[in-house]
Every structure is written in C-alpha cells, then in structure tokens.
Amino acid sequence: MNRLTAKRKARLGRKQRVRRRVRGTSERPRLAVFTSLKHVYAQVIDDTTGRTLVAASTLARDLRDELKSTATVDAAKAVGQAIGRKAVAHDITRVVFDRNGHPYHGKVKALAEAAREAGLDF
Numbered sequence: 001m002n003r004l005t006a007k008r009k010a011r012l013g014r015k016q017r018v019r020r021r022v023r024g025t026s027e028r029p030r031l032a033v034f035t036s037l038k039h040v041y042a043q044v045i046d047d048t049t050g051r052t053l054v055a056a057s058t059l060a061r062d063l064r065d066e067l068k069s070t071a072t073v074d075a076a077k078a079v080g081q082a083i084g085r086k087a088v089a090h091d092i093t094r095v096v097f098d099r100n101g102h103p104y105h106g107k108v109k110a111l112a113e114a115a116r117e118a119g120l121d122f
Helices: 003-019 061-066 073-089 109-116
Strands: 032-033 041-044 051-057 096-098
Touching: 032 109, 041 073, 041 109, 051 073, 061 073, 073 096, 073 109
Parallel strands: 032 096
Antiparallel strands: 032 041, 041 051
C-alpha cells in the first residue's frame, strides 16, 4: 500500500468517526468543508431532509475571477466569507462544523475563521 492511500484511509476513518456524532438539523445545519489539490468547497447541509441549503466553492465565477490561485489559504478565506454571507442571507446563523476528517489548520482553519467573521456561529 502506498503512502497516499494510507493517508486517504486515515482521513476517511476520521471522517466516519466524526460523522457518527455530527448531524445537521434544520435549526443548526452542518457546515461541511472539502479541500482538493485544486479547489476548496463548503456546503451548509440539513441532514434531516438531506438538502444542501447553501454552497460556495472556488469554482464559482465570482470567486474564481478575483483569486490568483484556487488552492491557497487566501482562496479558503474567500470561500469562508462567501458561505458566511450566503448563509446569513438565508437566515442561517448557527451551524455545526464538519471538517471532513481534515486537520484543523491551513485551509480548513482559514475557511472557518472567515465564516465566523461573516456572521456564522459555531
């Protein structure tokens, strides 16, 4: 087994462990974060109905045009601000944070702090 698959398996294990406890409700939906090597994604999800309420990513035209690179910490901050603004516009202020098995530093931390600054409480 190569190192990449071992790291991926470890992250998926952490993700499953966290998801056993973290559930999004209509009063407090789940803010799920995913980072790939090229992009950063965030969704606000109501797990009781299985619906995505708000989404933002570096694939969106407005963010993609203003960023130098879509895979940096600055890109994650922009996605965090965008998801925070969109959620507050939909009257969502309280969420539970799902880092999706990723460590809380770098892009994930930048996104979370930017979302908090935009008005989300978690």
